[in-house]
Amino acid sequence: MTERIVVVGAALLDGGRLLAARRSAPPELAGRWELPGGKVEKGEAPEAALVRELREELGVEAETVERVPGEWPLRSPYVLQVWTARLRSGSPAAQPLQDHDALRWLTPDDVWDVDWLDQDVPAVRETLTRLPTETP
Secondary structure: OOOOEEEEEEEEEEOOEEEEEEEOOOOOOOOOEEOOEEEOOOOOOHHHHHHHHHHHHHOOOEEEEEEOOOOEEOOOOEEEEEEEEEEOOOOOOOOOOOOEEEEEEEOOOOHHHOOEOHHHHHHHHHHHOOOOOOOO
């Protein structure tokens, strides 16, 4: 049996908005949008991996808040787990540093205006249940 590999995604929330990142690579994913994140390294806690990945990919200092219920299959042996997260006080603004060429902060009303990767759609739907119904 193949050991599964966890990929963590961040539902990075700020003021009732969700951050989406547009992939620049690999070619088959380029141009589509995802929740930023990446693979959990051996011996690393998923929450620590997410904080590390957000620092590497977006240049931000973030903290996890809670795990979004569910787990979504990616190509074998990968599975996606998502945590809500927020920027730490004093964090630089998010920038597309690795694997992305654009970022968008989306309100609940415009979250479906981007072409999400298929595997992120159920996680985004679940995350929307955690957003306030009114944006501040």
